[in-house]
Amino acid sequence: MFEGHDPYLVALSVAIAILGGYTGFGLTARIRGTPDASHRLLLAGAAFFLAIGIWTMHFVGMLAAPLPPGTVYLVLPTIVSFLICALVVGISLFFVSVGDPPVSRVVSSAVLLGVGIASMHYVGMHGLSGDFAMTHDTAMVVLSVVIAIAAAYGGLRAFLARQGGVQLALSAVAFGVAVSGMHYTAMDGMHLVPPSEGMHHHIEGLAASSQMLSLVVALLCFVIAAGFLLSLVPDPRNKVAMTAAATPQAVGLVAEIPPTDANAVPTSPRLRPTPLGGIGQPPRAAPAPRLPVEGADGTHFIDSADVRSVRADAHYTKVHDGTRERMCPWSISEAEAQLDPGLFVRVHRSHIVAIPHVTLVRKEGDGAIVELDGPSPHRVPVSRAKIAEVKARLGLARRHA
Structure with a gap:
């Protein structure tokens, strides 16, 4: 599958997909704990970073592939592939971020996300232009779509299990596997064959060279890395939640001084549990009204x-x-x-x-x-x-x- 590929660019492509997944899923997690007015902004940001992660991973993988000399990338199919990616990611995230989604909704979101990843890939692949013809193995096409759907479902389930910590990282890794696994499986089923004798391929439409695409990809890698670092900044609402958690329901210890008289032998204070928010505060009389x-x-x-x-x-x-x-x-x-x-x-x-x-x-x-x-x-x-x-x-x- 990776024969002839640059191993460093392959590793970079997987890392980009994981970082994009972590950033996007992290923003989606915050959707489920914010006022309604902020939902659209966070959803747009999550869809943007996930789509950028998918799209950038795809083209880093293309740069890692041993393509024929003189290969260029048609601009229109390349842009359309990104728009497809952003649309299906946004819809899928919206479905799983509203309320407590049932299994049927998670499955449909995973199918949409997996098919969207596959569509983005093949639209982007047919944006390649050069002195060759492109064919695909049907079995590998089907297998790549199945891998994308299965891994997308695993990523969404891990994300829904808990929106933070290890589970969020696992969902990002599953997302990276979904994108990179689908991409390299599909690449294994792609064949570039020389055109028939006497026939020459003519480039139609605006095209970009591999060097130009490398610059665009480098810029997007920087955007993903910046978004990932920003996602590590703690959510300020967590401080509010932690402050609320420190209410007078915590169990504390206070000193209970036994009664004494003039002839009594002094004794050490006894510690007894009491529902306190801090040492020395009076016990709570009733639940919060x-x-x-x-x-x-x-x-x-x-x-x-x-x-x-x-x-x-x-x-x-x-x-x-x-x-x-x-x-x-x-x-x-x-x-x-x-x-x-x-x-x-x-x-x-x-x-x-x-x-x-x-x-x-x-x-x-x-x-x-x-x-x-x-x-x-x-x-x-x-x-x-x-x-x-x-x-x-x-x-x-x-x-x-």
Whole structure:
């Protein structure tokens, strides 16, 4: 597959695809934890860096290939290949960044992304122009598309599992494998044959030399590297989440001085656990009555009595007040710890509901759904393990031990 290829450029092409994937998936992860006003900008940035990673990897791989002397690149097919790439990447990321995508949506996004990568490749390949004719093995074409779809699915699943740390790096590596694996598999099935005797190829349209393409690729490599370094800058909202996590629900230790009298022998203070936000602060009397939510003009607070449901969204949550969802800087675990357990119950690993606001419960598949009241009623999934508890809290059945 790599016979005749420059090994250094091959390694560079894979590294470019991985860096582009890490930057793009990192921006997509932030989409799931930002106010709606920022979604479009982050989605555009994620699609841009992923498309640049795919496209640049492809043409670095082309520069690594042993092409005949005098080969040039037609400008129009080259630009069209990038536009195809940017379009399918943007649509795929939009599908997986909205809500909690089901498996069917992830599969369709992976198919679209894989087919888009393959389309970009073959459109770009037919942008090659020179004194030769190009043919492709049908079996290798099919195999390259299958590899692209399978690896794209693996990258999206790894990305959705957790939007940060090792999982984000794994999704970027899977993305790099998707692009480079598809490219070099397709290149292995490509054959350049001399034209028939007496026939000469005429270049039609604006063309660029390999040297010009090298300059463009070098510039895009710099853009990808800059984007990767910027993606490593911590998200400022993480500080808000960490500050919220340091609320008076943490378990601390305070000194308890035993009572003494004039004749008592002094003793050392005993340490006892107490729910404190820091040493020396008084214990919390009750769960927080209000939840912070982010708005365009700053942080607002809503009364917990108005909360219908809380949904996990990356490192943050979305709080529904019966009218709309708004972002809360707390994690789902922090929200569960702050809310009154007598009124709220965690019905799913990603959902908490207010039992007094439940107006409907219905079995659906292996689990169930509940509907919450309000001007804009909405439904929340209930996991199979939580059905009995929810019914018991609603007075429909006894709670199982």
